[in-house]
Amino acid sequence: MLGRVLVLGLARSGQAAAAALARRGVEVVRADRTLGNDEDLSLLDGVDVVVKSPGVPREHPLVAAAQVPVWSEVELGARLLPVRLVGVTGTNGKTTTSELLGAMLGARVAGNVGRALTDLDGEVGEGETVVLELSSFQLEDVHELRCAVAVLLNLEPDHLDRHGSLDAYRDAKLRIFASQRPDDAAVVPRGFGGIPGEARRIEFHADDPLPAEPLIRGRHNRENAAAATAAARAAGASEEAIAAALRTFPGVPHRLEPVATVRGVTYVNDSKATNVAAARPAFEAYADTPVLLILGGSLKGEEFGPLARAIGPNVRRAYLIGEAAPLLAESLDAAGVAYERSGDLATALAAAAAAAASGDVVLLSPACASYDQFENFERRGEEFARIVRSLEG
DSSP states (O other): OOOEEEEEEOOOHOOOOOHHHHHHHHHEEEEEOOOOOOOEEEEHHHOOOEOTTTTTTTTHHHHHHOOSSSHHHHHHHHHHOEEEEEEEOOOOOOOHHHHHHHHHTTEEEEEESSBBBGTTTTOOTHHHHHHHHEEHHHHHTSSOOOOEEEEOOOOOOOOOHHHHSSSHHHHHHGGGGOOTTTTTTEEEEEEOOOOOOSOOEEEOOTTSSSSSSOOOHHHHHHHHHHHHHHHHHHOOOOHHHHHHHHHHHHTTTTTEEEEEEETTTTEEEETTSSSSHHHHHHHHTTOOOOOOOOEEOOOOSSHHHHHHHOOOEEEEEEEEETTHHHHHHHHHHHHTTOOEEEHHHHHHHHHHHHOOOOEEEEEEESSSBTTSSSSSSSHHHHHHHHHHHHHOO
């Protein structure tokens, strides 16, 4: 039984964790992630566990000094809530697959998308299924979290600024499987090896036969649909429920989201493409359409050469924003892709709109995080949509 817990980070997940603990009579010490100098270390006195929000790195002074277990909020939720977890992780496609899987199973979706897991405390019944989107930041601090069905969608370089190496990032992701037992299911891309745990293995591929073709566009989304279908079957969903979800699920905000068509030009918000591997499927989805592409944002330690080489001749020009612009320009120069440096989103969108002709697509698919100019990718996508809608007037 926990007596005293330090909750570090007081955003959505931290607030939910603190409330769930308080309801059980646990003494909660709340600390904003900005704390961490020497005098703050007294906050650790007498605590049994530190529960940290995903945005708090392991190098934070209060984490580094802790002599007690450090849990992520989802680890706490898995211990407190009497639910059956279906977990989804991967570099890209997590939100789309989690929401699609939730539709197939008729289940709540929590974790890295939407509500924190502990925010469901008091609302979920014994044995209820919850689909849990899991980021590497959440998984690096799980210990006993067990998913009846765990899905790994893909694994590409990402968040290297936080994890330090691809091996460390991979290790964090694969923790989704570590506590699984023989009667659980591990859903992985065809041929993917080296997963921990004891679960039975189920493979998927974009070319798998499905009970219905997905409504959402792009080969990458067919792969997401194949993963969701495999996971839903493992979780006990009927073929009818799976097919109905595939036919009707419209996708998620900020992921290849058509915003408006203005004077024949279609504006597409793909702000959730915060890394190179996420942006490339967007180019492929519009490979037969003239595209004016908005790229850039804050850096995450990735190389942009593979991105530049993946840009096809249909991309008429790229418009570069944010701190990544100089490095993007170097890679685009080497690949012979036309570009201009716009600085910020509003300037880039104005230039792209002025250059676009009827039938073109103006695509925001930044391949970068947003933190240099926006609070998060959602705010970036919302601002893109706001500016586009102003063009309609």
